[in-house]
Amino acid sequence: MRDFISMKDFTKEDILEVLRVAKELENKNEELLKNKIVGSLFFEPSTRTRLSFTSAAYRLGAKVLGFDSPDATSLKKGETLRDTIKMTEAYSDIIVMRHNRDGAARFAADISRVPVLNAGDGANEHPSQTMLDLYTIQKELGSIDGKKIAFVGDLKYGRTVHSLTKALEMFNCEFYFIAPDVVQIPEYITRGLDKKGIKYHILFDYKEILKEVDVLYMTRIQKERFENIEDYKKVAGIHVIDKESIVGKCKDEMIILHPLPRVDEVKIDLDDTKHAKYFEQAANGVPARAAIFSIALDLVEAAKSELPEKDIRKSEEVVCENERCITNFEETDNKYVQDTEHKYCYYCNRDIKK
Numbered sequence: 001m002r003d004f005i006s007m008k009d010f011t012k013e014d015i016l017e018v019l020r021v022a023k024e025l026e027n028k029n030e031e032l033l034k035n036k037i038v039g040s041l042f043f044e045p046s047t048r049t050r051l052s053f054t055s056a057a058y059r060l061g062a063k064v065l066g067f068d069s070p071d072a073t074s075l076k077k078g079e080t081l082r083d084t085i086k087m088t089e090a091y092s093d094i095i096v097m098r099h100n101r102d103g104a105a106r107f108a109a110d111i112s113r114v115p116v117l118n119a120g121d122g123a124n125e126h127p128s129q130t131m132l133d134l135y136t137i138q139k140e141l142g143s144i145d146g147k148k149i150a151f152v153g154d155l156k157y158g159r160t161v162h163s164l165t166k167a168l169e170m171f172n173c174e175f176y177f178i179a180p181d182v183v184q185i186p187e188y189i190t191r192g193l194d195k196k197g198i199k200y201h202i203l204f205d206y207k208e209i210l211k212e213v214d215v216l217y218m219t220r221i222q223k224e225r226f227e228n229i230e231d232y233k234k235v236a237g238i239h240v241i242d243k244e245s246i247v248g249k250c251k252d253e254m255i256i257l258h259p260l261p262r263v264d265e266v267k268i269d270l271d272d273t274k275h276a277k278y279f280e281q282a283a284n285g286v287p288a289r290a291a292i293f294s295i296a297l298d299l300v301e302a303a304k305s306e307l308p309e310k311d312i313r314k315s316e317e318v319v320c321e322n323e324r325c326i327t328n329f330e331e332t333d334n335k336y337v338q339d340t341e342h343k344y345c346y347y348c349n350r351d352i353k354k
């Protein structure tokens with residue numbers, strides 16, 4: 001039994017195993033999950049993640065219970081996430097959870113007796129999206145190793161970017177982070193790149209590097225995560241691509257990905273160009289998530305590497321400074337990870353400076 005919480009929990013070999021199983025399961029109707037029940041808990045809206053997890057579960061023969069909005073649940077009566085997880089583990093064999101709080105997935109996994117699959121926790125991570133992103137890159141470009149990838153848009157709150165960067169650093173990729181300062185890639189993400197000596201560039205405009213990149217990964221500005229709507233208005237609509245700005249100005253084989261939903265950053269006139277792969281990407285969510293279910297429940301052979309033990313400590317004095325962290329909303333153990341030179345929150349991965 002395995003949880004899927006953070007890309008930090010995977011090695012390159014583990015990732016390649018997931019992609020291998022996804023390929024094996026694509027277009028197969030094996031009832032690997034027959035008699036299993038999936039608990040699908042969506043505390044935040046979703047189209048692709050919820051439906052592709054559900055589709056994968058049905059294709060593998062499972063039944064699905066849960067909710068797509070917390071409004072009709074006992075959360076409305078003040079129930080904690082802890083108790084919601086204790087109940088769902090009693091009713092299901094595996095839990096898929098999307099939550100608005102950073103670190104909620106790690107918290108749920110620690111409580112649950114059944115595997116927890118992180119379907120997005122606040123602005124923190126979205127590892128199942130990463131698996132389908134990597135699956136798409138491998139399928140479209142033949143391999144992932146050494147590719148040049150440009151992330152454009154909201155790199156601060158974009159959990160898909162955080163998880164995908166963590167994965168791609170294992171494939172020796174080169175990164176271009178293209179965003180206005182207020183939504184640029186956080187330091188706690190680039191530190192991992194610095195440590196490994198991986199090349200990256202912090203930029204405002206994508207035009208100057210368009211000819212160099214293999215993957216243009218567009219993202220939506222995440223309006224719902226801004227504390228101040230004026231800050232959102234300052235950055236909304238800055239990076240918009242269309243047919244005219246892309247076709248003939250990039251590598252012939254460059255692909256455009258987007259985790260979707262899009263707002264206005266990718267114009268629909270790009271949809272029928274050979275570069276646009278975002279709908280194929282979303283469709284790849286089904287085999288990728290079928291693989292995740294099967295591996296998490298040990299229903300297929302898939303090797304898992306031993307990771308070095310983390311130095312996890314508990315202390316009442318060391319408190320996560322991230323206001324959006326689950327530690328501020330639930331009764332949690334006050335845990336942090338002591339790394340060689342710094343400490344970070346065990347739940348939401350943010351640096352703890354004090």
Ligand code: CP
Nearest residue numbers: 046047048049259260
């Ligand atoms: N990519 C993604 O997470 O989409 P949804 O929010 O629609 O699930």
